[in-house]
Amino acid sequence: AQSVTQLxxxxxxxxxxxxxxxxxxxxxxxxxxFWYVQYPNQGLQLLLKYTTGATLVKGINGFEAEFKKSETSxxxxxxxxxxxxxxxxxxxxxxxxxxxxxxxxxTGTRLKVLA
Amino acid sequence: DGGITQSPKYLFRKEGQNVTLSCEQNLxxxxxxxxxxxxxxxxxxxYYSQIVNDFxxxxxxxxxxxxxxxxxxxxxxVTSAQKNPTAFYxxxxxxRGDAYSYNEQFFGPGTRLTVL
Numbered sequence: 001a002q003s004v005t006q007l008x009x010x011x012x013x014x015x016x017x018x019x020x021x022x023x024x025x026x027x028x029x030x031x032x033x034f035w036y037v038q039y040p041n042q043g044l045q046l047l048l049k050y051t052t053g054a055t056l057v058k059g060i061n062g063f064e065a066e067f068k069k070s071e072t073s074x075x076x077x078x079x080x081x082x083x084x085x086x087x088x089x090x091x092x093x094x095x096x097x098x099x100x101x102x103x104x105x106x107t108g109t110r111l112k113v114l115a
Numbered sequence: 116d117g118g119i120t121q122s123p124k125y126l127f128r129k130e131g132q133n134v135t136l137s138c139e140q141n142l143x144x145x146x147x148x149x150x151x152x153x154x155x156x157x158x159x160x161x162y163y164s165q166i167v168n169d170f171x172x173x174x175x176x177x178x179x180x181x182x183x184x185x186x187x188x189x190x191x192x193v194t195s196a197q198k199n200p201t202a203f204y205x206x207x208x209x210x211r212g213d214a215y216s217y218n219e220q221f222f223g224p225g226t227r228l229t230v231l
Contacts, residue, residue: 009155032217043119043205043222044158051217090157094217102148102173102212103220107157 002027002095006106014114019063019078021109023091026072033074034092034103035065044090050074061085086113117142119223121206126228128193128200136191136226138206146212147189148220151175152203161204164189165212193228201230 007022025031032051036044048059055067061084065076074091091106119140128134140147146165150158160173164183178197183189189208193200204227207220 034219036222041203041225041227043121043224044207044220045222046219049217049219102160102163103158105157107155 002031002093002104004091004093004104004106006089006091006109008109009107010110010112012112012114013081015083016080019076019081019085019111021076021089021091021111023065023074023076023106024072025074025091025093027093027095029096032094033065033067034094035059035063035074035076036090036092037061038088038090038108040087047076047089081111081113083113083115086111119206119208119221121204121223121226123226124224126226128228128230130230131195133192133194134228136193136204136206136228138189138191138223140187140189140206140208140221140223142208142210142221143186144208144210144221145186146209147183148207148209148212149173149179149181149189149191150205150207152205152225158205161191163212200228203227 003026005024034049035047038044048057050057050067058064063078088108088110090108092103122137148163149161162181164170180192205225206223209218209220
């Protein structure tokens with residue numbers, strides 16, 4: 001069965017420091033992978049997605065993620081954290097069952113940026 | 116601007132009452148979804164609909180009901196049978212919901228339901 005694991009429910013970084021949010025997946029077929037961001041009391045917004053092709057994916061707000069098949073990982077990074085990056089981040093994998101697809105979301109990582 | 120709207124933003128319900136959460140999209144998407152979000156649990160799928168007049172149960176459908184009479188609308192009813200309905204509810208849509216599993220989902224702003 002497909003699943004997504006996000007290591008660390010809370011991550012704190014200093015402003016200007018590297019952001020690294022971890023996501024590992026399990027899938028019996030090549031996965032489609034996504035990162036979403038959620039600000040308090042709002043919906044989710046797509047940051048980036050991996051479907052096929054280049055394994056390093058660039059997204060909005062300076063974020064990027066690298067698909068590593070050998071490690072079954074899709075970690076999210078940003079070279080320099082900004083205060084506005086404080087939010088909750090969700091990794092997701094899409095799966096196809098019975099001719100339809102649905103997402104499986106990780107449990108989320110709340111990012112805190114320290115001044 | 117195209118997008119997804121959910122109303123109301125905050126909803127209070129007394130125990131034993133049914134309530135309906137609204138979700139409307141003007142993105143011309145075929146597929147729509149309802150998720151429930153609880154702290155530390157991520158998003159869990161309640162119901163989804165690939166096309167008008169058709170919908171399927173997700174992982175936690177008990178105590179909920181939906182309808183899809185129009186392409187742009189996918190209301191969710193939280194019934195009195197749902198034992199712990201206090202949560203944040205998110206509606207989403209995607210261009211299509213069949214085997215093309217690379218389509219991203221677009222989310223509404225959510226409705227926070229509190230049972231008094």
